[in-house]
Amino acid sequence: MADRILMKGNEAIAEAAIRAGCRHYFGYPITPQTEIAAYMAKKMPKIGGVFLQAESEIASINMVYGAAAAGMRVMTSSSSPGVSLKAEGLSYIAGSDVPALVVNVQRGGPGLGGIQPSQSDYFQATKGGGHGDYRMIVLAPASVQEMASLTIKGFDLADKYCITSMILADGTIGQMMEPITFEDTEIKTYEKPWALTGTGCARKHNIINSLYLKPDELEKKNFERYEKYKEIEKNEAMWEEYMMDDAEVCVVAFGITSRVAKNAVLTARKEGIKAGLIRPITLWPFPNAPFEAAADKVKAFISAELSMGQMIEDIKLATKCKKPVTLCNRCGGMILAPDEILDAIRNAEKGELA
Amino acid sequence: MAVVFEKPKSLTDVPFHYCPGCPHGIIHRLVAEVIDELGIEGTAIGVAPVGCAVMAYDYFACDMIEAPHGRAPAVATGIKRCRPENVVFTYQGDGDLASIGMAETVHSAARNENITVIFVNNAIYGMTGGQMAPTSLPGQVTQTSPYGRDVNHCGWPIRVSEMLATLEGPEYVARVAVNNVKNVKNAKKVIKKAFENQIAGKGFSLVEVVSACPTNWGMTPKAALEWVESDMLPYYPIGVYKDRSAGEEK
Numbered sequence: 318m319a320d321r322i323l324m325k326g327n328e329a330i331a332e333a334a335i336r337a338g339c340r341h342y343f344g345y346p347i348t349p350q351t352e353i354a355a356y357m358a359k360k361m362p363k364i365g366g367v368f369l370q371a372e373s374e375i376a377s378i379n380m381v382y383g384a385a386a387a388g389m390r391v392m393t394s395s396s397s398p399g400v401s402l403k404a405e406g407l408s409y410i411a412g413s414d415v416p417a418l419v420v421n422v423q424r425g426g427p428g429l430g431g432i433q434p435s436q437s438d439y440f441q442a443t444k445g446g447g448h449g450d451y452r453m454i455v456l457a458p459a460s461v462q463e464m465a466s467l468t469i470k471g472f473d474l475a476d477k478y479c480i481t482s483m484i485l486a487d488g489t490i491g492q493m494m495e496p497i498t499f500e501d502t503e504i505k506t507y508e509k510p511w512a513l514t515g516t517g518c519a520r521k522h523n524i525i526n527s528l529y530l531k532p533d534e535l536e537k538k539n540f541e542r543y544e545k546y547k548e549i550e551k552n553e554a555m556w557e558e559y560m561m562d563d564a565e566v567c568v569v570a571f572g573i574t575s576r577v578a579k580n581a582v583l584t585a586r587k588e589g590i591k592a593g594l595i596r597p598i599t600l601w602p603f604p605n606a607p608f609e610a611a612a613d614k615v616k617a618f619i620s621a622e623l624s625m626g627q628m629i630e631d632i633k634l635a636t637k638c639k640k641p642v643t644l645c646n647r648c649g650g651m652i653l654a655p656d657e658i659l660d661a662i663r664n665a666e667k668g669e670l671a
Numbered sequence: 672m673a674v675v676f677e678k679p680k681s682l683t684d685v686p687f688h689y690c691p692g693c694p695h696g697i698i699h700r701l702v703a704e705v706i707d708e709l710g711i712e713g714t715a716i717g718v719a720p721v722g723c724a725v726m727a728y729d730y731f732a733c734d735m736i737e738a739p740h741g742r743a744p745a746v747a748t749g750i751k752r753c754r755p756e757n758v759v760f761t762y763q764g765d766g767d768l769a770s771i772g773m774a775e776t777v778h779s780a781a782r783n784e785n786i787t788v789i790f791v792n793n794a795i796y797g798m799t800g801g802q803m804a805p806t807s808l809p810g811q812v813t814q815t816s817p818y819g820r821d822v823n824h825c826g827w828p829i830r831v832s833e834m835l836a837t838l839e840g841p842e843y844v845a846r847v848a849v850n851n852v853k854n855v856k857n858a859k860k861v862i863k864k865a866f867e868n869q870i871a872g873k874g875f876s877l878v879e880v881v882s883a884c885p886t887n888w889g890m891t892p893k894a895a896l897e898w899v900e901s902d903m904l905p906y907y908p909i910g911v912y913k914d915r916s917a918g919e920e921k
Contacts, residue, residue, distance in 0.1 A: 341749075341752065341753055343749065367752045367753070369748070369752060371745065371778075372774050372775070372777075372778035373774055375742065375745070375774075375775075376742070376745040376748075376774065376775050376778065377745075379738065379739060379742035379745035379746045379749065379775070380745050380746070380748050380749035380752070381749060382736075382738070382739075382742075382745075382746050382749060383718075383736065383738075383745065383746035383747060383748060383749025383750040383751075383753070384749035384750065384752065384753045385749075386736050386746075386749075386750065387716075387749065387750045387753040387754050388753075389753045391749070391753075405739055406739060406742070409738075409739050413736075513716045513734040513735075513736060513750060513754075513757075514734065514754065514757070515713050515714040515715065515716060515733070515734055515754075515757050516712070516713050516732070516733060516734055517713045517714075518712060518713035519713070522683075522731070522732055522733055522734050522735060523734045523735075524728045524729070524734075524735050524736070524737075525735070525736040525737070526728055526735075526736070526737040527737065528725060528726070528737055
């Protein structure tokens, strides 16, 4: 059996990336994710990898673009304001269909916001952030163990679909320590015949590009890309259901909030309220299936999130508004307490909707 | 029949989209001839900018990528750090390199990133129809400086080569021009050195090529080349501004 190690969430991402075969990291310091860069700075030179501190978030995402185009497993990490700066590069990477892994250890916003945990980049991660029609696979870890396992999964999905995988974590999971194990994972490798390797004078030149001046060509390219997105929606949605079998009130929460929500669900059960939890693990693709099923069974949904209400829109879409969805939230770096979610569950049970 | 002149192997058969009289064709050709002569067409990877040369990826026969505006040196850094055995170059204009991408330019030079940068300075934004560039001359009339560039209002043009030469980092910084035969010949020599430096592992080599934009300057091609001589070159003199290995044995 693999050893159990005590690790910070941010370090777990870095170690998992190395185990996934990532040998190129480009980043820029920002709280609360800097441990990822520090870990990479220490490790990469010892294993023949590259750690490079870029002059800006903009430069770092473009270094990632170049490295991804060169066919390498590559990543960058940042926190909310830094991810805004990367948005241009994310759009180019999507438009060029090259694989990359990007980590956002979220902090409160908008603007410079704060440095405490938040989930208010949900829209930015799942709906775009950069310009144009594109998607990223968005993975939301709820433990240090998942920081590691979803990072490995993220690299694999990125290569499989030639897409960006984003780890959408938050300052709490980034900073907290938990024991984790690294199972021996088989790292799949993917052929990358499109990569920039030099032609070797043996093939036609490869071009990595997102420019299509002819509108019919650009439309065709976008249609093709959305066929790929449909495949991802069909195959890759992940979620966890907790006490949902007979649930009448369904709490929906991801990341750190889901752990607070589990606590509230347990307490509610002790009070005789049939509460349950759906925890989306992929935020895009949003796991519609459990919501379609729950919409016919539960009285109400509660979206518990650390934002002014962003995921709630996807819950309404997934449930086709068949049942009321209420928001239970804190933001700006404040964390939901179990009692706050418990109150929301009690109200929903009584049919008193906030 | 003897072949006396032919297209470099490192250029594709795709016809250039450049305006009549635009020196981009000459500069593309010089880069391609150098790639041919050094025998690196199979290992070269080029980075195209946003600007007039955006479609350079169609013209150079080596592997190519199109970078976001100004980010070519960062993209090139990512490629070179992954594939140090390949020869990586960027081809950028003045808006791309000296305005929106100045940070990427300065820092890749400061890191002595082992890449080759071809910087085409024609003192104007060409692709968007002739707006003021960071290198537009004082008094120069453009679409966004219709009364002439007023340095009290929008500052002075930037001499990129002189500025970069003050950095400890870069290996080689030189300025050339392509307004007459003599200057074109010299430009090729300098561009070749900038590629040779990379092959020798010496580091960041930038060649600023003073060029012309007859269309947006509102001049005939001939008048534009004369304006390079009379107005551009006095502000942007030809020369080698930094050569760390100068004087070393070959």
